[in-house]
Amino acid sequence: MTGRTLNKVYLYTRFERLWHWCQALMIILLMITGFEVHGLYPLMGFDTAVEVHNFTGLLWLGSFAFFAFWLIITGEWKQYIPTTRKLFDVVLYYAWGIFHGKDHPVQKTPGAKHNPLQRLAYLGISAMLLPVQMVTGLLYYLYNSLGGVSLAPIAFIHTLAAFLLVNFLIIHLYMTTTGHSLFSHIKGMITGWEEIYDTSRIEEWETKATTKQT
Amino acid sequence: MEFRRCKWFFGHAAAGVMVLFLLAAGPVVAATDDEALGIKLAKQAVRGDKHWTTVDHSRIELLNQKFMSGDQITQACLTCHTDASMQFKETIHWTWKVPSEKQGIMNGKAGHAVNNFCISGNAMEDKGCLSCHAGWDGTDGEVNCLSCHGKEKFPFKVTFDDLAAFEGDDDPDIQEIVSDLHKGIQQAVQNITLPRRSNCGECHFKGGGGDGVKHGDLDTSLTKPNRMLDVHMAAEGADFACTRCHTTVKHHIAGRLYTRPAAAERKSLIEDDMATKITCESCHSATPHKAHTKMNDHTDKVACQSCHIPEFARVNPTMMWWDWTKAGKLKDGKPFVEKGEFGKPTYKSIKGEFKWAKNVVPEYFWYNGSFDNIGIKDEIDPQQVVEVSHPLGSPDDPNARIHPFKIHTGKQPYDKVNKQLVAPLLSGPKGFWTTFDMDEAITLGNQTLDVPYSGEFDYVDTTYAFPITHMVAPADQSLDCIECHTRDNSRLAGITGIYMPGRDKFAIVDTIGLIAVLGALAGVTLHGLGRFFTRNGREE
The missing domain is CATH 1.20.5 (Single alpha-helices involved in coiled-coils or other helix-helix interfaces)
Structure with a gap:
């Protein structure tokens, strides 16, 4: 515990942070309005909920395109390449090590912002769940103009994925508290600077994604 | 360093464009505040609606004669309007019959159709029904043009009877009375109009034997309605006559005839300015709401009436239940009447027990403009509630919409052996209203229609559906989404075949x-x- 130095690392660029919080806001708004439309509770009124949901959904869809563009242009997409190396270590850390004062087996660096478990989770979310939600959402929005499309299967997938996103959000929020302090990860996502223990050696493969361009 | 600068540049570029996108998206996605298309079109359609004429009927010499009978009046009308009677006699308003798709079956009150009110017109043998027939004497003789075209409600029958009684009497007092009677007739005959709501309403507001008995969205409150009751017929507003929408060609008045929909296609006047104006779309288009609003997406599945007529019978009550089993009770050997809430009869010896209601929430069904009806020759299952008249349509039918209905329920007699509804004769010296003998009334009534009767009858539960289409409320009174898009007590709880957000869910999800x-x-x-x-x- 003692004697370890804290390094401040600039991890998240301004655009990433802006994108993260915009997306967070939009997704939470979509959840609140979406589940009202689903009939789970009355809050802002069905029609308002529908309007806000449609507006936010389209906004998200449009702005996600900018994020995808940025990911491709900057090569940051490589941050999401899944790997099994150290994956088991990370799983073991959260299941056991974290209760026993062990260090996180993979520290964050600008070249590798996400640990193997995060990579897998975010890839699943960004490449699977979110696109599914966007496509079904768009179909839901347009189904009346598409002709012959039945709403039931669209609603089935859209609602199921929405529940899974809530599941992700809960775990995601909880995981932000697992930094060196309860709020260090959140602080990192606000300021861009994360405080990281200088303990583990960053291995070459972990930064491979970006080293070529430096 | 190269990479960092690249990332910095594209990060800021993307952020900048994204912010611009967010700012731009607002006005694009949000609905514009322009007037809704449906309102704009409707305003155009009713512009210059004032009718004008080149005929002053009071200056026509022929109409100043001393009429002695209704037929004479009609002959005078036909002198100029040569084809009018011929045209009218081809319409259901005269024949009370319309061919059914079923072999050998004629729909209509004078045909094989029955309802759960006075049940049948008994091939027009039930003279009590004829007060609503537009002739001077049933289907014998001439059309009574003044039923629909007379501005004045004049007691022609009584007056002609008086004139006949006074004929040949030289008493100057009597002569004066006769002269006054003639003057009265002449005034009524010369006071000509296009049919007004009160003309059509004389029968259509009072169908089933009294004000508001049948329809629920048609009663005498529509003679002079305010805008809250009906935006189209509002006396101080648009003041539509019935024919404003019930487009009339050669005396054929547009409207549904049993199985035949009121309009073959839904067309707006923009697509076809000679089309009938019987549909809402005619004047309001298929996308009547403000551009980009979700309501416009509903018009392919939900009838305008479903949201825009939140309740029917909003001023006068309407009858919801008629129980023939209770008919025939007498007090001191005499028929009697009991009145209840709304001052409406709850019991009549001649008819049975009634229930009335006001501000009724409609029931909703898929409806393609056509009805299925059980006639006197159709077999019924007395264990079930018999749907004497019920809308046709399904979610897969492109012409079907979810439409509001009044469902009138009741108990009416049927033939236990033949398993058919029966048509008791009601009025006249041998009718049920005089004899209170249902068995005899059925025997005589079925004879008028040439339908055998086994001699054994009982009563069966029946329903009769009326499409709700009048009493369109102002736009701000139309239904909120939540009336239907809700888990519990959705107005559309009974509508199947579609997934409705807010109402439906998949249990597994x-x-x-x-x-x-x-x-x-x-x-x-x-x-x-x-x-x-x-x-x-x-x-x-």
């Missing part, structure tokens, strides 16, 4: 969802507690 959410919560709670109690494994 909600179950998996609940497990996923509760599972996550439980997981992070346990994990968090674990960290708390182990103090992250750190030693103080």
Whole structure:
């Protein structure tokens, strides 16, 4: 515990942070309005909920395109390449090590912002769940103009994925508290600077994604 | 460094464009505040609606004669309007019959159709029904043009009877009375109009034997309605006559005839300015709401009436229940009447028990403009509620919409052996209203229609549906989404074949969802507690 130095690392660029919080806001708004439309509770009124949901959904869809563009242009997409190396270590850390004062087996660096478990989770979310939600959402929005499309299967997938996103959000929020302090990860996502223990050696493969361009 | 600069540049570029996109998206996605298309078109359609004429009927010499009978009046009309009677006699308003698709079956009150009110017109043998027939004497003789075209409600029958009685009497007092009677007739005959609501309403407001008995959206409150009751017929507003929408060609008045829809296609006047104006779309188009609003997406499945007529019978009550089993009770050997709420009869010896209601929430069904009806020759299942008249349509039918209805329920007699509804004769010296003998009334009534009667009858529960289409409320009174898009007590709870957000769910999705959410919560709670109690494994 003692004697370890804290390094401040600039991890998240301004655009990433802006994108993260915009997306967070939009997704939470979509959840609140979406589940009202689903009939789970009355809050802002069905029609308002529908309007806000449609507006936010389209906004998200449009702005996600900018994020995808940025990911491709900057090569940051490589941050999401899944790997099994150290994956088991990370799983073991959260299941056991974290209760026993062990260090996180993979520290964050600008070249590798996400640990193997995060990579897998975010890839699943960004490449699977979110696109599914966007496509079904768009179909839901347009189904009346598409002709012959039945709403039931669209609603089935859209609602199921929405529940899974809530599941992700809960775990995601909880995981932000697992930094060196309860709020260090959140602080990192606000300021861009994360405080990281200088303990583990960053291995070459972990930064491979970006080293070529430096 | 190269890479960092590249990232910096594209990061800021993307952020900038994204912010611009966010700012631009607002006005694009939000609805414009322009007037709704449906209102704009309707305003155009009713512009210059004032009718004008080149005929002053009071200056026509022929109409100043001393009329002695209704037929004479009609002959005078036909002198100029040569084809009018011929045209009218071809319409259902005269024949009370319309061919059915079923072999050998004629729909209509004078045909094989029955209802759960006075049941049947008994091939026009039931003279009590003829007060609503537009002739001077049933289907014998001439059309009574003044039923629909007379501005004045004049007691022609009584007057002609008086004139006949006074004929040949030289008493100057009587002569004066006769002269006054003639003058009265002449005034009524010269006071000509296009049919007004009160003309049509004389029968259509009072169908079933009294004000508001049948339809629920048609009663005498529409003679002079305010805008809250009906935006189209509002006396101080648009003041539509019935024919404003019930487009009339050669005395054929547009409207549904049993199985035949009121309009073959839904067309707006923009697509076809000679089309009938019987549909809402005619004047309001298929996308009547403000551009980009969700309501416009509803018009392919939901009839305008479903949202824009939140309740019917909003001023006068309408009859909801008629129980023939109770008919025939006498007090001191005499028929009697009991009145209840709304001052409306709840019991009549001649008819049975009634229930009335006001501000009724409609029932909703898929409806393609056509009805299925059980006639006197159709077999029924007396164990079931017999749907004497019920809308046709399904979610897969492109012409079908979810439409509001009044469902009139009741108990009416049927033939136990032949399993058919029966048509008791009601009025006249041998009718039920005089004899209170249902068996005899059925025997005589079925004879008028040439339908055999076994001699054994009982009563069966029946329903009769009326499409609700009048009493369109102002736009701000139309239904909120939540009236239908809700889990509990949705107005469309009975509508199947579609997925409705807010009303419907997949049990499996909600179950998996609940497990996923509760599972996550439980997981992070346990994990968090674990960290708390182990103090992250750190030693103080």
